[in-house]
Amino acid sequence: MIRLEKRPTPSRTWVAVTPVLAVLLTMIAGGLMFWALGKNPFEAIRTIFWDPLFNEQFAAYSRPQLLVKAGPLILIAIGLSLGFRAGIWNIGAEGQYIMGAIAGAAVGLYFYPEPGWHIFPLMVAAGLVGGMLWGLIPGLLKVWFGTNEILVSLLLVYVAESLLAAMAIGKMKNPDGGGFPGSRNFAKYEASANPELIAGTGMHLGVVTAFIAVIAAYVLLQRHMLGYNIRLTGQAPRAARFSGVSPAALVLICMGASGALAGMAGLFEVTGPGGQISIDFASGYGFTAVIVALLGRLNPIGILLAGLLLALTYIGGELAQFMLSLPKASIQAFQGMLLFFLLALDLLSNYRIRLARREVAR
């Protein structure tokens, strides 16, 4: 009889070993799938995991792209992890990401075509506030009425998606765009552009902000009272209340902060790599970030690594698609497998597996 015994604290060894093990298992399972599709499994695995980093032809371009892809994932996931630690489940980051982009875009379009250094900071502020307010809706409803924040934040994603489509084909449509859906291109309007800070590095302000968020979250959780309260609430809600933590304030802080970071991620994306408000602007970063936060075990460093790993599978997956003619579907299935293995093996860090005789009922 196999029995699970919860570890008092997660095992450090297993925390380090399980992701590697999961990647190896995915390589085996995925390799079998690629082989079944008539491709050379070794070549496919190498293209996904090795080529974006070390291939002479691509790496100089792909490595910075890892940051571009991982930036928003990390930024959103850091915000989410705060709430997740306190047992506050904001899974509507996708909606907050969209609203941040829309709010920031509205400011940018308002000023178009004026020049001015103040425009971009205002857009960032608007993105932050837009995402924060959208995140505060489920927060406030939870505080006032006890409404389940998981469901409300999720429902607000659909609302935001509809609003995005309405903006792209309506109010924000580019008047010079020949009637096609989509706003003006912010990356091409100097005052609103979020370009690479140093050409060829992939580092735009969103990526920088993501790194700052990682450090800030690390400091917050290790050194700051708020971080302590967050952790305490997650581990022992009753104890937290006795020690004077206000659950309502905590809900609002966590929902607001995660919404704000997601909103900023949306703004940096729409002014940089994305370029414009369009119907497919939301490419699922908000949902993927939920996975990134949990794969990173809600630890800022873990999130950084998880974000980069996921970005690697995206970029490597793209390479594998056109270099080896692998169908896109197989890359999606491959990523799904990776997530399954990572989630499944997580057990090993939190629980000890004991082989024991079946206990007689007491």
Add this chain to the structure above:
Amino acid sequence: MMRKTLLATAALGLGLAFGGTASAQALDKAKACFIYVGPKNDGGWSQYHHEAVEKMQAHYGDKVEVQYQESVPEGADAERVMSQMALSGCNIIFATSFGFMDATNNVAGKFPNVKFEHATGYKREHANVSTYNARFYEGRAVTATIGGLMTKSNKLGYIGSYPIPEVIMGINAVYLAAKKVNPEVELSVVWAFSWFDPAKEADAAKALIDQGVDVIFSHTDSTAPLIEAQKAGNVTGFGQAADMPEFGPYPRVSSIIDDWAPYYIERVGAVLEGKWEQSDRWDGIASGEVKIGEFSSAVPDDVKAKAQEVMDGIVAGTLHPFTGPLNKQDGTQFLKEGETISDADLAGMMFYVEGIKGDIPK
């Protein structure tokens, strides 16, 4: 074996012969790369690009290497995919959806030695970007002639994707051609706000049929509208983008087929010969980019003759689907007697012609 060597020698000889006269950039082998917005087997838009690519590949054999990537999201991902393609040594890259417009121009700026071809767009910001499109409205004039004569309820339906000039000129072309042969016709337009959503397309077709429409034109990509027509039993439809012969002889009585193969063969050939030049192409039935599928046995002979007449007129250049006198929906004059529309007006068409009811969504 013998023949192969002979051919190779011949090719070598030709290469040498041209080497002196043609541009120094002539290539022995070219790599042509394609990005599709949907899966390569979507049954519509992307599939017909892919089939043309295969024809082009077969035409050139070993001389051309083809790489492609399907389901590429518009925006940042498209830009990365095209950059990676350029890095991998593609000589010419075809971006086969309107939404790739900004990405194509951005990447083209970074890789001046790679040729870029953007379908259905209008931006050519660098000397190495060309655009190409097809005059689908010519095909619609032919199918609408059939529809206008075959309707019993005099109610025609049009399933539009997005209110953009491409679609609006299709709607106008259908109405004008049908009205010409049957002054009693009315046209109802339904907007799906999607290029590809089979369930919604089916619902849209059903809504049209439920309200008495008995001829359906669609500007979306799936076969769902034809399936609904088939279920209804007495509703006429047409293949869109593809021939869709499996629905013949009824409800599919004819079709408009996209055939990009002639263009791809020509442009890749130009790269091989080192004679590629920037261009803006908009070809129709005459040059074979738009083909009309066989009129099925369900079409009466006199109707076939009438449709053939329209088609012959377009090919000969004696008939233009948009010929004056023509008024806009609000009654203002647009084209004088005998005047034909300019390509610029056509490409920016954002109004209905007189007689169509309803408004274009804003």
Add this chain to the structure above:
Amino acid sequence: MNLSAIDFWILTASLIVASTPILLAGLGELVVERAGVLNLGVEGMMITGAIAGFATAVHSGSPLIGFAGGAAAGAAMSLIFAVLTQYLLANQMATGLALTLFGLGFSALVGQGYVGAKPPMMGKLDLGPLSDIPGFGVAFFRHDLMVYLSFAAVVAIWYFLSRTRAGLVLRAVGENHDAAHALGYKVVRIRILAIMFGGAMAGLGGAYLSLIRVPLWTEGMTSGAGWIAVALVVFASWKPGRLLLGAWIFGGITVLQLNLQVAGVQIPTEYLSMSPYLITILVLVVMSAMGGRKAKGAPGALGRSFHATH
């Protein structure tokens, strides 16, 4: 504008067909959530059911066998979720999202050979004179077997949850798994069964889409129907009867707006399409604001992992 062209009864009939996939998937998710599990992988299970149902129907020539295949595939898919969340204690939300990602990829991969294939058609059920009743008969008695089965499922699930002992146990597990465990109920086993039922129903919903509503196979054809089903369960406040109503509203809104367009009515499509979600949030707020332990809305243990410590 010509509203008289819209026949109310025909519109109702279209609306019922359009809402059947989300009704089936929503009923499954309702049972899962009542057992205290939040499975966000409905979209992934639905699309798997769509291709599996389509493929089995094409090969067997029988739509009914197709539906069985769709249900089986949905259940098999949900088993991944069950093992990960119930035995390996993985986070339910992350696992559900991963399931959706995997399902979309997997179905597209398996379905490559079926694009353009034609499934066997399922005829309408012959209800004799009933379907000749003017109006009402047109709306309700001219459908295929699956529509009636979905209605029956609403009643059966209502009966199961509120009138049977097993249903009571399932709800107890969903409200407070520690208490249920202390009373000697097999929390994990009950949840796995519920998850598999949810998977099977999602699979049926997907198969309805690919076999009857559209009917064809293309990758990604569910285009968000699974997510609508998740929202629908909340709208219904976890009650089967309200779920039926909700399915008609959520499924009907598209049909309605398309019909209004045909009739020449200008409507802001995107704003209309967000309205069911806003209504759902409102319902949720009202339910939670009404206070009282019973009206709290969501099942008490929704989304939380269970690990027996003793």
